[in-house]
Amino acid sequence: MLERLKNSLALTVTEQRVILFLAVTFLIGGGIRLYQETVPPRQQIDYRAADSTFAALSEALNADTLGQQAPTAGQPLNLNTASKNELISLPGVGEVIAERIILFREDEGPFRSVEDLRKIKGISTRKLQQLKPLVTTR
Structure with missing residues (x-):
């Protein structure tokens, strides 16, 4: 049956390879699209609360550190x-x-x-x- 199809289409070996390549590429693309549709999207993590906590703690630490300045000759x-x-x-x-x-x-x-x-x-x-x-x- 495959031979009859080859003879009726009269394709060269190069043309057969191109058609095979296009068919495989099409199938792979369809598989990727199907996979993307079935896999749930990644969960988005909201880091705003952690970032604001970090910023507040960092600011408090900097304020504490700045308050511990080295004494000067005026205030031994x-x-x-x-x-x-x-x-x-x-x-x-x-x-x-x-x-x-x-x-x-x-x-x-x-x-x-x-x-x-x-x-x-x-x-x-x-x-x-x-x-x-x-x-x-x-």
Whole structure:
């Protein structure tokens, strides 16, 4: 039957291949369209609530961070009452040194002078000179 069809249409091999290619392409296109119609669309996720929460938290964090500015020579930080976060705001004072300052204050009592900072491991003479205008003991 296939031979009779070939003979009646009188198609060359190239023409047969083109027709086969077009038929396969047409079938694949129809299959894709059918698939797209039967598969439900992707669920749209509304991120507006999460974005607004993130923005509010980020703004609050920035406000807290901006409030912890390093003390200036005009408003020195009291070593005997400063919190850990306030001590960390000093230049060259990280979390570890701030904890050491607080431990020294708890163990040895209040600082009598700014020079007492030299007794704390991690505070060099150079760092002490840098901190002197920024801290006080009164």
